[in-house]
Amino acid sequence: MEGFGFLGAGIGAGLAVIGAGLGIGNVAASAAEGVARQPEATADIRTTMIIAAALIEGVALFGEVICVLLALK
Amino acid sequence: MKPVIVKQAQAFLKVLALAVPLLMNTGVSVSASPAEAGAVAHDTAAAVVAETAGEHAGAAAEGAGAGHGDKPGDVIMHHILDSNVFAFEPFGEVELPRIVVGGFDISVTKHVVMLWVVSAILLVIFSLVAARYKNLTNRQAPKGLANAMEALVDFIRLDVAKANIGPGYEKYLPYLLTVFFFVLLCNLLGLVPYGATATGNINVTLTLATFTFFITQVAALKAHGIKGYLAHLTGGTHPALWIIMIPIEFIGLFTKPVALTIRLFANMTAGHIVILSLIFISFILKSYIVAVVMSVPFSIFIYLLELFVAFLQAFIFTMLSALFIGLASAHEGHDGHDSEVAAH
Numbered sequence: 355m356e357g358f359g360f361l362g363a364g365i366g367a368g369l370a371v372i373g374a375g376l377g378i379g380n381v382a383a384s385a386a387e388g389v390a391r392q393p394e395a396t397a398d399i400r401t402t403m404i405i406a407a408a409l410i411e412g413v414a415l416f417g418e419v420i421c422v423l424l425a426l427k
Numbered sequence: 428m429k430p431v432i433v434k435q436a437q438a439f440l441k442v443l444a445l446a447v448p449l450l451m452n453t454g455v456s457v458s459a460s461p462a463e464a465g466a467v468a469h470d471t472a473a474a475v476v477a478e479t480a481g482e483h484a485g486a487a488a489e490g491a492g493a494g495h496g497d498k499p500g501d502v503i504m505h506h507i508l509d510s511n512v513f514a515f516e517p518f519g520e521v522e523l524p525r526i527v528v529g530g531f532d533i534s535v536t537k538h539v540v541m542l543w544v545v546s547a548i549l550l551v552i553f554s555l556v557a558a559r560y561k562n563l564t565n566r567q568a569p570k571g572l573a574n575a576m577e578a579l580v581d582f583i584r585l586d587v588a589k590a591n592i593g594p595g596y597e598k599y600l601p602y603l604l605t606v607f608f609f610v611l612l613c614n615l616l617g618l619v620p621y622g623a624t625a626t627g628n629i630n631v632t633l634t635l636a637t638f639t640f641f642i643t644q645v646a647a648l649k650a651h652g653i654k655g656y657l658a659h660l661t662g663g664t665h666p667a668l669w670i671i672m673i674p675i676e677f678i679g680l681f682t683k684p685v686a687l688t689i690r691l692f693a694n695m696t697a698g699h700i701v702i703l704s705l706i707f708i709s710f711i712l713k714s715y716i717v718a719v720v721m722s723v724p725f726s727i728f729i730y731l732l733e734l735f736v737a738f739l740q741a742f743i744f745t746m747l748s749a750l751f752i753g754l755a756s757a758h759e760g761h762d763g764h765d766s767e768v769a770a771h
Binding site: 405408415 | 590686689690693697700747750
């Protein structure tokens with residue numbers, strides 16, 4: 355039964371990364387679209403995009419920290 | 428034209444002469460005893476890693492030093508965690524004093540030393556810059572270090588503080604500038620040889636986030652008064668919903684600093700774990716080819732990414748602090764509240 359912690363950590367890390375990838379992908383896609391439509395708003399869009407990406411990444415990192423704790427417990 | 432080609436060919440031959448013996452050695456390094464494995468690991472580190480990036484050499488040498496039967500995971504954790512020993516690996520190590528007062532361990536650890544080093548460097552840099560500004564007349568532009576710092580300070584002032592807090596941002600500017608340069612230098616010093624990432628310690632990031640939390644609350648109290656502050660906790664809903672809204676809003680107060688804490692801590696720790704893991708792949712597989720083809724190039728790539736992340740995370744921490752202060756002191760009542768919810 356020992357190994358199940360590692361199994362959970364591995365699967366959890368993968369799932370967290372999938373979620374973050376989808377999220378940041380969406381943000382980047384919309385930002386690229388926005389910049390293409392309105393090049394003069396590039397600076398605003400970049401700031402908004404970085405904040406959103408950081409928030410998404412933060413949630414993913416919560417998951418990864420829990421996985422590391424599982425694997426190292 | 429021709430000498431250039433000759434030079435390029437010579438350079439290529441030199442690289443080949445360096446790489447071929449390494450590749451020929453591939454099968455040899457399978458060793459019997461752990462001690463020997465440590466020695467081989469050390470040789471690999473010296474031959475391949477040392478010349479490419481200082482920190483990697485430090486990490487690898489640490490791996491070799493701790494290589495008497497330790498698993499790579501233990502070595503990585505040893506590198507990441509705080510400790511009472513400041514290791515200067517090939518030259519020995521400095522034992523830091525252990526101080527316990529009333530059951531609390533308040534000893535000066537590796538990360539505390541790094542915090543002091545960062546503070547000292549910042550004091551020196553900004554005293555120099557301030558001294559140079561005093562000598563300038565109004566029509567002169569600053570040069571060198573002062574100019575570089577002015578660009579960063581101006582960026583924080585205009586694009587972070589003014590953009591997110593709005594009128595009255597000057598009050599919060601000293602805190603934001605301090606936290607930006609402090610976090611930035613902490614992040615960067617984790618990437619130099621013998622350095623440690625103080626921001627990779629959750630206690631440090633929690634302390635910084637606690638400052639932001641208190642400043643945010645004080646800003647909210649000042650902007651709305653005690654009545655407005657309490658009304659804010661109800662979310663502007665019908666009294667029947669207060670039993671749900673007040674706990675949610677109350678927890679919401681604390682999620683922001685906790686998110687700040689974990690984001691900075693996890694980002695700074697994760698990068699180091701990835702770099703060390705990539706280096707240890709070659710030690711686990713005991714192969715030079717893996718080291719040349721995979722470990723070194725990929726860890727250099729991640730290292731450069733870490734340089735970017737160091738700036739980005741300092742910026743994000745400052746930016747979100749400014750954003751929270753701005754939202755807390757926004758005068759449009761509950762308009763600001765919607766975007767605050769969206770920010771989560």
